[in-house]
Amino acid sequence: MLTEPIIYRIDAKDRICGCNDAWISFAQDNEGEESLPEQVVGRLLWEVVTDPTLQELYQRMVAKARTGQPVQFRYRCDAPNERRIFHMTLRGEPGGVVEFRSELKSYEERPSVEWLKPHAATGKELVRLCSWCARVFVEGLGWVSIERAIERHGSLQGQASPKLTHGMCEACRDEMLQLLANPAAKDLNQLPA
Numbered sequence: 001m002l003t004e005p006i007i008y009r010i011d012a013k014d015r016i017c018g019c020n021d022a023w024i025s026f027a028q029d030n031e032g033e034e035s036l037p038e039q040v041v042g043r044l045l046w047e048v049v050t051d052p053t054l055q056e057l058y059q060r061m062v063a064k065a066r067t068g069q070p071v072q073f074r075y076r077c078d079a080p081n082e083r084r085i086f087h088m089t090l091r092g093e094p095g096g097v098v099e100f101r102s103e104l105k106s107y108e109e110r111p112s113v114e115w116l117k118p119h120a121a122t123g124k125e126l127v128r129l130c131s132w133c134a135r136v137f138v139e140g141l142g143w144v145s146i147e148r149a150i151e152r153h154g155s156l157q158g159q160a161s162p163k164l165t166h167g168m169c170e171a172c173r174d175e176m177l178q179l180l181a182n183p184a185a186k187d188l189n190q191l192p193a
């Protein structure tokens with residue numbers, strides 16, 4: 001269970017310029033070695049966040065934070081054996097720096113989900129995972145829970161695990177655009193849990 005907030009910062013040119021120890025532990029536990037600081041610090045955020053929909057949204061959020069208006073939202077970021085809700089705050093700092101701070105708000109244990117284990121991918125197939133609600137896109141079903149997707153996938157193609165890529169579903173995108181368009185929007189309860 002995480003107790004420390006996970007923090008990283010970007011500089012005025014959108015380069016990742018630092019992260020805290022909690023971020024390092026989180027990367028080690030969840031993403032594998034490609035997310036360790038020596039691989040990430042100094043790189044453009046846009047080389048790490050590569051999905052076009054996510055990039056567009058992050059760019060809007062960063063711009064808003066730099067005007068002095070913090071951006072806050074909830075998102076799901078699960079571990080294989082836990083459903084987890086985080087609360088993110090983007091806050092502008094002097095010199096165009098933006099701090100990204102994530103805090104774990106709640107979690108719930110579940111049977112371990114194979115697709116979320118680091119290095120689980122055994123197939124070449126890519127499956128999009130929504131970075132906000134943790135649903136995945138399945139052809140013919142739309143955005144569904146990862147458990148449902150695995151059930152469907154297993155019945156279609158045996159046991160090969162696809163590689164998950166981070167993206168964003170239309171419902172989450174619409175909610176975030178609404179939130180960003182409304183400077184007074186503070187009610188995190190409107191966001192998908």
Ligand SMILES: [Zn+2]
Pocket residue numbers: 130131132133134135168169170171172173
């Ligand atoms: Zn979503």
